[in-house]
Every structure is written in structure tokens, then in C-alpha cells.
Amino acid sequence: LKILLTNDDGIEAPGLWAAALALRDLGEVFVVAPDKEQSGVGTSITLRSPICVCSIDTEHYLTNGEINANQVTAHIVKGTPGDSCILGLERIAGEVDLVVSGINAGSNLGWDIAVSGTVGAAMQGYVRGFPTIAISVGSMRQPRFQAAAQLLRLIGPRLVARTSASNILLNINVPNLPLNQIKGIQVTRLGNRAYGESVRQDNSGPNQRYWINRDVPIPAEQPEGTDIWAMKNAHISITPLRFGLADLKQIPEVERLLNDIPISLLNIGH
């Protein structure tokens, strides 16, 4: 197998290398990741400047490699997670059997995936038609990557072996718990917003400055069956994602709202 591995925590992130070690058991791994942490950049890509890429030695990161292990190569991208995935698939690895983004330190749940760099990178694999996994563990502090890495080993080959005509993108979140406290695996739908933003004024300079932090938990009721519920209740959550922000239920109402606005009304030139 050929696997592209990327992330949004940057090339130095331990979760990236925990994934590399696991995926190497499945095939050749191309690590293509941002040079620094890019959490929160979502699907952002760099369009107005060139993007520097350099290859690096992986020995420093994969110390317990076996002699007969599959090859792992690594490239650093001075860009976003989305840039990394695009360059990985379009130039560095070429066509692959599987794209993995992660393992992210910190969960990516509910509508918050809209700003997730982990999911943002994964989107680029998905739109190119490759089976793709975005994977996160539920804590930024002392994250435990073992269960998530093992899940990649188990689920990766199953995604590759699929015969369905439609491509698949899985958003996986693993509770940051010892394995004996994880109660099971649930296939879920997206919950609501899990976190809101706080804004803090920064008076340290002459200009008006602010810090935005995503640190306000939203206490909304999160029903059973959602990814947020699963994680709160010590289950691994797996949500299949699709494109389609369109709210089909609202189409009749919007059609009514637009009633009696003929296109001629848009002409204000005369």
C-alpha cells in the first residue's frame, strides 16, 4: 500500500509519528506535514506565494524501526495542512491507497470541524477520490496515541479494500483514556458546536490588538448518537463526512423569500 500521512500539528508532533509507525505496518508511508502547528486553519490553502518544501531524515522520529519495515519518507511544507495534502498527492507521493490526517492532539467534533486543520487537510484527500481518515485524540495535554494508532492499523486496510463506488472520509475521535476505560466504538453523526471563542484585549503594544481563543465550552445538549455524546461517554466516535452544507429543508422558504424579485430589479444602472 501507499499511504499519505499529514496533520495540522506540524512535523514535530508526536501524534504524527505515532501514526507513521502504525501505518508503516500497512505499507509505504509518505509523511507530508506543515513545518509548524497550524491548528484552526481549517481548509485554508496558500494561493498567493510559493510554498517551500524540503525532505527530511525520518530516523530521528522513528527510532524503533525494524530492518524489514516499509519505507517512510518525510517532507516539511512551509504552508497549511491543506497545502501539505495537495502537494503530497499532486507531487510527492502521487496516487495513494489511503490518506490519513493526524493523529491530532485534541478532539475535532461537531461543527467545530469547520475550522479544523486536521479535517481541512483530509478534505483534500477526499475530494481527490482517495479513502481518507482524519483522526484525533480527545486531549491536547498528555495525549495517548496508542489506541488511535492501533485503530489506524485495523481500519486502514478495510477502507482500502472497499469496493463501493463512492469515496469515504472518516472523522475519528478517540477518548484520551486508558484502553480499559474506553467502552466501545460508535458510528456517529456530527453534534453541534462544542467550543466557542473568547476574545481578550492585548494592551502590550501601541495598536489595538486582540487574542482569539477557542476555549469556551458550549453547554448545549448533545444528543446520543452524536460524536460529542460518544466522546463524553468514553466511546470512540467515527463519523462519515460528506460535502454538502446545503440546507435542503430551507429551499422552499428561500424560494418564497425571493418571490417577486425579478432579475430586472437587479439593474440599478439607469
Ligand code: MN
Ligand atoms: Mn491540531
